[in-house]
Amino acid sequence: MVKIKDIADAAGVSTATVSRVLANKPHVRTEVKERVMQVVQKMNYRRNRVAQNLRSNTSKIIALIVSDIENPFFQRVSRAVDDTAFEHGYSVMLCNTGEDSTKEEASLNLLRDENVAGVILSPTQQALDNFRNDIDFHMPVVIIDRHVDNLDIDNVIIDNVQAARILTSHLIEHGYQRIGGIFGRGSTTGRERHEGFMQALKDHNIKPATDLIKFTDPKEEDGYSMTMKLLQNPNRPEGILTSNSLLAAGALLAIRESKLVIPDDIAMVSFDNPTWAKLVDPALTVLEQPTYEIGRTAAELLIKRIQDPTRSNRQVVLKTKLIIRQSC
Amino acid sequence: MVKIKDIADAAGVSTATVSRVLANKPHVRTEVKERVMQVVQKMNYRRNRVAQNLRSNTSKIIALIVSDIENPFFQRVSRAVDDTAFEHGYSVMLCNTGEDSTKEEASLNLLRDENVAGVILSPTQQALDNFRNDIDFHMPVVIIDRHVDNLDIDNVIIDNVQAARILTSHLIEHGYQRIGGIFGRGSTTGRERHEGFMQALKDHNIKPATDLIKFTDPKEEDGYSMTMKLLQNPNRPEGILTSNSLLAAGALLAIRESKLVIPDDIAMVSFDNPTWAKLVDPALTVLEQPTYEIGRTAAELLIKRIQDPTRSNRQVVLKTKLIIRQSC
DNA sequence: TAAGAACCAGTAAACGATTACAATGCAGCA
DNA sequence: TGCTGCATTGTAATCGTTTACTGGTTCTTA
Numbered sequence: 001m002v003k004i005k006d007i008a009d010a011a012g013v014s015t016a017t018v019s020r021v022l023a024n025k026p027h028v029r030t031e032v033k034e035r036v037m038q039v040v041q042k043m044n045y046r047r048n049r050v051a052q053n054l055r056s057n058t059s060k061i062i063a064l065i066v067s068d069i070e071n072p073f074f075q076r077v078s079r080a081v082d083d084t085a086f087e088h089g090y091s092v093m094l095c096n097t098g099e100d101s102t103k104e105e106a107s108l109n110l111l112r113d114e115n116v117a118g119v120i121l122s123p124t125q126q127a128l129d130n131f132r133n134d135i136d137f138h139m140p141v142v143i144i145d146r147h148v149d150n151l152d153i154d155n156v157i158i159d160n161v162q163a164a165r166i167l168t169s170h171l172i173e174h175g176y177q178r179i180g181g182i183f184g185r186g187s188t189t190g191r192e193r194h195e196g197f198m199q200a201l202k203d204h205n206i207k208p209a210t211d212l213i214k215f216t217d218p219k220e221e222d223g224y225s226m227t228m229k230l231l232q233n234p235n236r237p238e239g240i241l242t243s244n245s246l247l248a249a250g251a252l253l254a255i256r257e258s259k260l261v262i263p264d265d266i267a268m269v270s271f272d273n274p275t276w277a278k279l280v281d282p283a284l285t286v287l288e289q290p291t292y293e294i295g296r297t298a299a300e301l302l303i304k305r306i307q308d309p310t311r312s313n314r315q316v317v318l319k320t321k322l323i324i325r326q327s328c
Numbered sequence: 329m330v331k332i333k334d335i336a337d338a339a340g341v342s343t344a345t346v347s348r349v350l351a352n353k354p355h356v357r358t359e360v361k362e363r364v365m366q367v368v369q370k371m372n373y374r375r376n377r378v379a380q381n382l383r384s385n386t387s388k389i390i391a392l393i394v395s396d397i398e399n400p401f402f403q404r405v406s407r408a409v410d411d412t413a414f415e416h417g418y419s420v421m422l423c424n425t426g427e428d429s430t431k432e433e434a435s436l437n438l439l440r441d442e443n444v445a446g447v448i449l450s451p452t453q454q455a456l457d458n459f460r461n462d463i464d465f466h467m468p469v470v471i472i473d474r475h476v477d478n479l480d481i482d483n484v485i486i487d488n489v490q491a492a493r494i495l496t497s498h499l500i501e502h503g504y505q506r507i508g509g510i511f512g513r514g515s516t517t518g519r520e521r522h523e524g525f526m527q528a529l530k531d532h533n534i535k536p537a538t539d540l541i542k543f544t545d546p547k548e549e550d551g552y553s554m555t556m557k558l559l560q561n562p563n564r565p566e567g568i569l570t571s572n573s574l575l576a577a578g579a580l581l582a583i584r585e586s587k588l589v590i591p592d593d594i595a596m597v598s599f600d601n602p603t604w605a606k607l608v609d610p611a612l613t614v615l616e617q618p619t620y621e622i623g624r625t626a627a628e629l630l631i632k633r634i635q636d637p638t639r640s641n642r643q644v645v646l647k648t649k650l651i652i653r654q655s656c
Numbered sequence: 657t658a659a660g661a662a663c664c665a666g667t668a669a670a671c672g673a674t675t676a677c678a679a680t681g682c683a684g685c686a
Numbered sequence: 687t688g689c690t691g692c693a694t695t696g697t698a699a700t701c702g703t704t705t706a707c708t709g710g711t712t713c714t715t716a
Contacts, residue, residue, distance in 0.1 A: 020695090055674045094420065094421070355663060
């Protein structure tokens, strides 16, 4: 592998000069600059980023730590982060924690050791608790999807309470009264959506049926089994709300298997707007999060912070959208 | 940030000894080893991976370059790669090319500059052509999803020709004769699936209707528009095969919009088995690829190659599975 | 008991870049 | 002419590790 010294020798200059040319620094004659560039071309030289990183303590890699790489929400976010990073000359490392705080911590440590420029993180509950105890990341961080208050960290989220309220109200206003809700457990997100759900019931003077409200892992299997439980309830719900698309998929399956028809026997709405929401029959009414925007905003915030670490922190709350289809 | 010198000083030994302890090398008294470890603990020391990488020319990062991060196929592959990498103490960097060979080349170069341990790649056609011209990656590479022959590279794929043949035959054996096919363009994958499709027609003495066979970008929009074209054909197909799940989603939408019912008016089958295949009505008959296996195998091959670069190359062909549902 | 093997630990040279500092040359000016 | 100051370039230290080499012990074994 050809190194800077080889270029220097071949061009008859010092490594310092080559470095200056490469970094586009001033104080080098255009004639010399051109000569160096020619040699660089000819010898097919590429700077070693590892050495560069070690010496100048800068890196062009940002990381994205997600809690579930198979959740369409995070997929779209990843895409956005990747796009944005690339535009700014950064690359992205993707880590999946599967809501496992041990793995999350391992990832964070590793990224620090690798001296990445910064991290976009959707933290586990455990991590969020640690933040309160004044964790120090030793690197720029922006948090997505989960709420952090009173903390000096950039944060991009949606207003989950308000969103859940809108979605639940939509259900209620279509005449459904006994409403079941399946929420992800172990994240602020699930709790906040539950809160909005409760508020909507209250707004409409509906007494919540606690046996119709479930917290579970936000996975398809769990959506399925929880929905089954709801449907076996002697007084089964007239409508169901799920707090993400994985739960929705499970719920749909359970409803189908129980030979119930949507929306006549039971109505359904969900958070998130995966590809298939419009493909199922009837198409699913959903509350869409601006997933791409979330990723893009987070990446932009992170890159700005990398460039100016003293910048003041901000919390960006993005708008959601109710997409009305036929499931309710 | 505390460095190895600090540990050495605090423990009253040399940096060489500390390094040996950390690397678990022999020739250091257990007493000294323990003392060092204690200091490491106490001072919360973590090795700087960048320096380590520079000096010993080893890295614990592997990269995955995919052509479309939003394709469920690659998502599941990513998950598998991530899992496998983590088990072996590696982390993964994910790059998305969007079938853009410029971006692909940029990514490959960058990864080389970052001195990653190896790369798993689903290459663009352009890249495949370059391979023939004896490209040198300067690092271990395993190629997935696309076919490479006569080339010293590890490769994990499925038998696309055979798979397409099975899927098409299934359609034909249900009595459909005029069959349309929508294939991804710009990859060996699409071409091979087309080939298997043609073979199946031939097996059953069906004359292929060339106006029912389309090549297009493997995206949902394109699946939609191509299907629309097929449906507007005065002699429209009785069955449609799509060569991936994105195309299938588009096709489904087009069929739905045209008020046709599956499978009575038109049958449908597709490659890939996304979450939603069983959620739509009627559920979609598909040819499932062992996505998780693909990712896991690729990661394992790569890691083995990293550990032993002289190892002989192999091509792993994984089995596919026809999942019969109700769309045909 | 002497010679060699095996073990332990330290010194210092890498790895491949960046950059503070010094050295040189040259133009401008008194 | 001699001095100042700037532009240009080179020298060498540095980033935080790993590791080849060296030298000193201790252990075997004939």
